[in-house]
Amino acid sequence: MSGEKPGKPNTERLFFREAIARAVREEMRRNARVIVLGQDVGAFGGSYREFDGLFAEFGPARVRDTPVAENAMVGVGVGLAAGGFRPLVSITYMDFLMLGLDPLFNYGAKLRFKSAGRMTAPLVVKTTAGAKGQGVAHSQCIESWLMGVPGLKVVAPSNPADAYLLMKAALRETGPLVYVDHKRLFPGAGDVPLDEEVGAIGVAQILRAGTDVTLTAHSFMVRVALEAAQRLADDGISCEVIDLRSLSPLDVETIARSAQRTGALLTLEEGQLTCGVGAEVSARVAERIGPLRAARVGPLPAPVSSNPLLEAAVVPDAGRVVAAAKALLGARFAAAAEDAIITNEGGGD
Amino acid sequence: MSGEKPGKPNTERLFFREAIARAVREEMRRNARVIVLGQDVGAFGGSYREFDGLFAEFGPARVRDTPVAENAMVGVGVGLAAGGFRPLVSITYMDFLMLGLDPLFNYGAKLRFKSAGRMTAPLVVKTTAGAKGQGVAHSQCIESWLMGVPGLKVVAPSNPADAYLLMKAALRETGPLVYVDHKRLFPGAGDVPLDEEVGAIGVAQILRAGTDVTLTAHSFMVRVALEAAQRLADDGISCEVIDLRSLSPLDVETIARSAQRTGALLTLEEGQLTCGVGAEVSARVAERIGPLRAARVGPLPAPVSSNPLLEAAVVPDAGRVVAAAKALLGARFAAAAEDAIITNEGGGD
Amino acid sequence: MTPRQQLRTMKLIRAFETALAVRRDHGFQLLSSGEEAVAVGLCAALGAADQLLTGGRSIGFALARGLDPQRLLAELLGKSTGLNGGVAGRGHVNDAASGFFGAHAVVGGNLTIAAGLALARQLAGEKSIVAVAFGDGACGSGALHEALNLAAIWRLPLVFVCNDNQLSVSTPRKYALAPAHLADLARPYGIPARTVDGMDVEAVADAAREAIETVRSGRGPAFMECLSLRFASHSTTARETRSKPELEAIRARCPIRAFEAKLIARGDLDPAQVTDLDLAIAAEIAAAAVFADASAPPRLDEALANVW
Amino acid sequence: MTPRQQLRTMKLIRAFETALAVRRDHGFQLLSSGEEAVAVGLCAALGAADQLLTGGRSIGFALARGLDPQRLLAELLGKSTGLNGGVAGRGHVNDAASGFFGAHAVVGGNLTIAAGLALARQLAGEKSIVAVAFGDGACGSGALHEALNLAAIWRLPLVFVCNDNQLSVSTPRKYALAPAHLADLARPYGIPARTVDGMDVEAVADAAREAIETVRSGRGPAFMECLSLRFASHSTTARETRSKPELEAIRARCPIRAFEAKLIARGDLDPAQVTDLDLAIAAEIAAAAVFADASAPPRLDEALANVW
């Protein structure tokens, strides 16, 4: 994770994609019932090489290329999971998950309920969200739809360590889970525990402590949040940055405690704001601690063009976060002490 | 709309389904390019007879039964719309719309954008949401997902008059729109304008004026809201009830003004709360008027069983709304004046 | 199943559904009168370790698979003693322990799940197979083709059983589906496919045995289309769209009466035994009703149980 | 299109894509080198009033449909002078006014749209037809089958054109799709279907003319599978998975050189004309680059324009 800092002890420096591959590899070694399914996950190793080496080690029975048939890919994953296996189904881009929502939501997420607890479908759907020059139908972030599905968990790591830890946790879950990564995370590297470790789902992480405003984000937007926090610090505003990591369940406790302390909540996301993650985070925090100053930062309400200029105009950046924080703090901003104590607890490479 | 009250002048009393059929019939007479497509919409007249009589009048070319193929039904609707027609595609239950999201979101809603304004897909997808004894995969309300799709409008009438007015408006839109009705609305009757009238999309309606708390709802939950408001009135709490009617665009103005007046906002919905309509309504209102006391009422976070007892346990009812309102008002409730002036401006039959 | 057991099961289904149809306390049900031979013929050929998935019209299949009528009725009436505690109900009942993996009321929604389950069996090196029943309506869905292709390319141990009652709600199959025979849909994938008379339980059982044998031997999936007739409207609350004479002609082709007559003619059954059988079934159904009616509804906290 | 125009268009596509491939300012592109005969053969048979929809690999089809190379290049480079103001870009370029209804980068996502558009033409009583091009990859998607069935049952004026380059990203068609020929997929629906050599522009054009004639005459849809070869990797930034010798063998089968040689052998073209042609095309491509490079990017407010 730690940018240009030297690696921490007992960690190895891995690219995001390597962290995923390592987690899946370890879980496949540990559990012969873990199966990887997806388009071009075999010899090709996945669009971002995040499955590199698995085909060579585990062969075509356990690392399966599929046709372009997202509905069946998810449905097969659900059936395989219900039949005692632990499939990881790779849906290349999150936009295409739309084609597989029926089996995931209507069968997978409801199976435990409708069988009165006798069956379950512990599959992991791994998919890549976000904008990076791929245009209107390959850039969407639809995790907010998933968050409201009872029976379905959702995680979205922002760095290689969490990519590793959460993938391992995901592959040990007892029900269906969607693991969302992001195109812009793959080029990044970070420190990943050397020893086998399993992350905890449902736990947010404070990546930077602050006192004036609480800023939440997940996935790639965590980096934008950290950049914004740094810039705000330069302007004398102390911003606490929380990486949600797990979207369902959501760690309201951690966020609410922070917001309680800072008195202001800013949420940041790349997916559309309307009925989005930020609206939910704000609502839950307010339910916990009462009304508070809150604002949301997200993309413009428009499709994401593959045109890099238009993409950049739509997707939120640190500048917009900074502006939103200042607007939110309003009067208090003027009074903000200069030398707020800033502790970088990690995160963001 | 007006319950057991006598019909208003210049209105006719229609069942919800008749109001839909009348709107579609008038628009089909007016515009030869309006085409109805769906499962069993022909001689059968639709699952709720909401297309009764159309097949007889307009024949199989314009009122088309389709196979069970929701992806293609929506895709064909988009293509037909882009090709100059105005299809109304009926997706029997909103759960099945999941199968048609790809063509609707990735093609239909983005066509105007990606053609730089030269093309558009003015289709209406009509679908029935909500719980009424049909179980886990036939009861879902997923309108919140639709609200965040740039380029897509969403309406959800709560009574026959709006069913009529909004359907007519929908069939004159210049882009794609989803028209959400509800299983429990079909048995209801209400007063519908006798003369041809076209509703306005994007305009909420205050159905009951009040001073202590603003309560928003849409579709069938409007009836629950009105019932709750009546019960609250009996307890001396004056509740303003707003029927959202249009979910995208959302009439934030009307809601915010009301919330400004009452100082408290309660949102009610049948779909899952997480990243739902209420979270959005609250966030937008707070963005407009600053932090305020707000709470959400929705279903329990669980699938909806076809078991009537379990269904009732999950879906929100007036009792829960009353309790939430009292909890929200807290201290103020004790002080609430007894004789709040209550004006029933209409709504709910 | 012996021929007599087959007859018995068909009668059980008919009696069960008839008794259910007249009750008013279950919302509605999707019945299979007229289609009993499909369910019984198929299940006669399935082994105990095999799994069956069905669409929403599932009562016949569930009973043919040997599920306890008492617990099935309790489930359909929403009682805690039901197979799924009264939570699943119509369209979603399941009992995997008995080889009935479950009903699923989303048309076509069981097909890819079945393929995944078949893959699980293949990967586990099990000899048991998976059968998935679906209607003609499901043949319009893309999911069928995605599942057929995957099943073929991976040689999955999966039997596709199309119960072609030639209707989807009100829509005649011929207005909704282009193929001359729905079995043709499997052919491009190289999947062996047959169309059989779904009103003849022995024909269905023979075809099912043949299909299952292919599948069990590891040669990949098979497809069978059973031409059947739905005697009642789509559901107990749905409007009937066929004319009286049409319905009379359809109901004249009763698979149960035909099989009974055949067994009698063949000397495998005598009319006195028929009376005994009918009485025994009537008693069984009555007992199921007593059981279900005496059962408690689920506790309300079941609404939140087993979600995560 | 005359044979010479066909050759010219194939060369134009190749030159256009080659020039594009070496640039670094467009993210990436999906090129069609090796597959030019499919695009040109099909478009040679389409009428001006017909519409063509394609998948994401669309440059060849767009040029073959007669779109202005300057404005196409400007679009792919994200300039305001592009066919869609630089907003659509790769995978989504469209120009319905020229009969190129548009590319759509969701695999299989154009098929049902095309069926709807064909229905619009049918309802409007127009004689023009719709063609939809898609890859072998799209043949695994349920949308194809839903569209085939609807097109057949409604006798839509729609030609399904499968550009079977036998690869989906890295996955060989034979590991992903069970049918012996992808054209077989159309047969259950009673849709006339053919497999043709997609490396032979005249064979493609002949088959396309035949298919389009059937369709235009009102006899419903037709299907053609064109066996082609992709010369480059999936996209300009994607890893190549085939071995060098394999690729060499593939590239030896150039549809352009083959057709050029044929025309020369036939006496329809002399080598001097080839040189002229190549020079003219090079100039055209260079001009396109100049045009695009001189063009302004879109104004940032275009990001919010044309949404509602």
Ligand SMILES: Cc1ncc(C[n+]2csc(CCOP(=O)(O)OP(=O)(O)O)c2C)c(N)n1
């Ligand atoms: C995806 C989906 N679309 C529509 C429906 C509504 N529906 C319920 S049963 C049914 C008829 C299906 O016909 P078929 O598959 O032939 O089964 P049958 O009712 O004849 O047994 C339909 C359309 C559904 N349940 N799922």
Ligand SMILES: Cc1ncc(C[n+]2csc(CCOP(=O)(O)OP(=O)(O)O)c2C)c(N)n1
């Ligand atoms: C629904 C969907 N799934 C996956 C992808 C990713 N993808 C882009 S192009 C492609 C290959 C498609 O192969 P084919 O249809 O044969 O077209 P070709 O690339 O060979 O022209 C894939 C899988 C996509 N765009 N859409």
Ligand SMILES: [Mg+2]
């Ligand atoms: Mg049927």
Ligand SMILES: [Mg+2]
């Ligand atoms: Mg291909």
